[in-house]
Amino acid sequence: MKKTNAIGLNETDALQLSNGLNDLLANYQIFYMNTRGYHWNIKGEKFFELHLKFEELYNNALLKVDEIAERILTLGYNPVHSYSEYIKMAAIQERVNVSDGVQAVGYIVESFKTLISKERELLQLSAEANDEGTNALMSDYIREQEKLVWMYSAFLARK
Template sequence: MKDLNAIGLEHKKATELAKKLNELLANYSIYYQNVRGFHWNIKGPKFFELHLKFEELYDDLRLKIDEIAERILTLGYTPDHNYSSYLSQSEIKESPFVSDGDLAIASILESFKIIIIKQRTLLELSGEAEDEGTNALMSDYIREQEKLVWMYSAFLK
């Protein structure tokens, strides 16, 4: 039992999970800030609708950022918290100034794609590690976000 952490997971597998969760945290953090920018700067005929939708989205992202950081801590590791670290780890890049709703939604959809792929990788790793906590979190996120992808895609068409 020496090779198990405080919640009974193998240290090696928990280390890999924490690393991948920190990468996910970086992507969520950049995504969150991008969506806040869309919320602040949106203009045009769909202003009121998109302004509210972007706020709902960034509020949800903020909660998920906290849950991911807490999961890293639960595994016995430290969540990254510096934007310099996020920028170097994130596949999602900082968005330039965007006030057009369709461009903002296209960026949101691309970010969801990146995040869902990363979460599927974590789902596979957490399954192999028998880490039900991370597994359930990723499964819930994927299910919810796939529906949002459908809805935002429908908005663009």
């Protein structure tokens, strides 16, 4: 018989999910710092519009960082909590001194593509593990971010 954790999930599944969530956490932390930098450094014609949009993004990312870390704890594991680890783990690259709005939005869309891909993997894993908590979280994130990709891509006039 398989061992279960405190919330009734298979321990092996919970470990796999927590590892995936830690990877997602690392990517969100880099995304958070990048959008914070875009907010601080943006210049040009769309300054006022983008300055506010980037603030919305980093505030939203900060909430997700906390939710992801707390989900990892709920699964019975520890969230990674050092930037040196985040940089090693994350697929999203650090972006430094980006002041061009179009370039920043392009990086945001690229980052969302990475985040959504990782969230879809976790959605599948959590469904297979019967982990409704992680599944609902990922489903909510994906739905929200797909709309943001559409909106930011429209800003870039992408098809």
